[in-house]
Amino acid sequence: MKADAVRGHLDAMLLAVLEPGPLHGYAIITAVQQRSGGALELRTGTVYPALNRLERSGLLRSRWQPVSDRPRRCYELTEAGRRGLADARSTWQEFTATIGAVLDLTATARRAT
Amino acid sequence: MSAGPHVDPVEDYLATLTASLHGPVRAKAAMMREVRDGLVDAVEAQTCFGVPYAQAAHRAVRDFGPADEIAPSFQRELTIAQTRRTARAAAVTVPVLALCLFLVRAGDPEWRLGALAAHLTVVATAAGLLAVTALVVTGPLTRLLPTPHRLPSAVAWTATAAAVGMAVAAVALGVTSALSADWPLTACAGVLAIAAHGVVAASARDCRECARAGRSPRAR
Numbered sequence: 001m002k003a004d005a006v007r008g009h010l011d012a013m014l015l016a017v018l019e020p021g022p023l024h025g026y027a028i029i030t031a032v033q034q035r036s037g038g039a040l041e042l043r044t045g046t047v048y049p050a051l052n053r054l055e056r057s058g059l060l061r062s063r064w065q066p067v068s069d070r071p072r073r074c075y076e077l078t079e080a081g082r083r084g085l086a087d088a089r090s091t092w093q094e095f096t097a098t099i100g101a102v103l104d105l106t107a108t109a110r111r112a113t
Numbered sequence: 114m115s116a117g118p119h120v121d122p123v124e125d126y127l128a129t130l131t132a133s134l135h136g137p138v139r140a141k142a143a144m145m146r147e148v149r150d151g152l153v154d155a156v157e158a159q160t161c162f163g164v165p166y167a168q169a170a171h172r173a174v175r176d177f178g179p180a181d182e183i184a185p186s187f188q189r190e191l192t193i194a195q196t197r198r199t200a201r202a203a204a205v206t207v208p209v210l211a212l213c214l215f216l217v218r219a220g221d222p223e224w225r226l227g228a229l230a231a232h233l234t235v236v237a238t239a240a241g242l243l244a245v246t247a248l249v250v251t252g253p254l255t256r257l258l259p260t261p262h263r264l265p266s267a268v269a270w271t272a273t274a275a276a277v278g279m280a281v282a283a284v285a286l287g288v289t290s291a292l293s294a295d296w297p298l299t300a301c302a303g304v305l306a307i308a309a310h311g312v313v314a315a316s317a318r319d320c321r322e323c324a325r326a327g328r329s330p331r332a333r
Contacts, residue, residue: 025147026154044176045183048147052190057255073147
């Protein structure tokens with residue numbers, strides 16, 4: 001899946017991979033790629049400004065802490081971030097259900113009979 | 114990016130990206146440190162499986178994205194950081210200017226420069242209101258509203274106007290203190306106005322530079 005297809009969903013994906021706990025930048029990128037089964041061609045340079053923006057908007061907070069003996073900037077969800085993730089999930093489910101209902105031929109045929 | 118035979122692709126990339134960004138020193142340093150960590154991690158993730166360093170470094174840089182395509186989103190964040198910094202400087206110092214002018218005017222209702230003080234107070238009030246608005250829009254409201262693209266320029270030029278106002282106020286207060294019997298109050302106010310001018314003018318200059326960098330063709 002090309003990077004352009006990811007645009008608009010990056011924020012929600014970043015929030016989702018941080019749900020289990022704090023991660024540093026590269027671990028976040030790896031987590032997104034692993035969760036997508038390697039299908040996402042994420043341009044990694046777009047992730048850092050997005051993390052910065054999410055922190056500025058209060059959805060994430062960050063602090064420098066040692067990871068493998070090296071100080072790393074680790075991000076975690078705030079309460080607002082958890083609420084934002086829940087909203088993004090329900091919006092996405094509603095969207096996929098609506099578009100799916102239109103695209104799904106079998107469902108359309110079932111409704112017609 | 115100039116990739117010579119002995120140039121480390123990661124260091125070359127970092128140098129190119131660093132040179133193209135403008136913003137508050139600490140924010141930029143933290144951003145670049147994080148980018149460096151990410152690239153080093155990406156290289157290590159491959160070299161630990163036996164991929165040669167040069168090949169791993171080239172791949173890490175390629176996956177990160179071309180510096181001229183990636184830089185605008187970094188610059189946008191740095192420009193907003195500088196805008197917030199300038200807005201904070203204006204929000205703290207502008208009320209000082211307004212208070213100085215108010216005190217001098219209250220102490221001498223017949224002050225000849227009263228009309229000038231009134232105009233400067235209007236400039237100070239406008240700058241203060243815009244500064245507070247910028248802090249709210251680029252902070253808690255980011256989730257609800259997109260940050261207007263012209264906000265950094267608006268803050269930069271309003272802070273510049275406020276800095277000019279502070280310089281004019283400092284001169285006016287200096288002249289008044291030289292002619293007034295109650296000179297200690299006006300002299301103190303003048304010194305405060307000069308100090309506030311120094312802080313706001315420097316921050317406004319940096320903000321103008323960031324706003325320009327954000328508007329350059331490669332930053333769009």
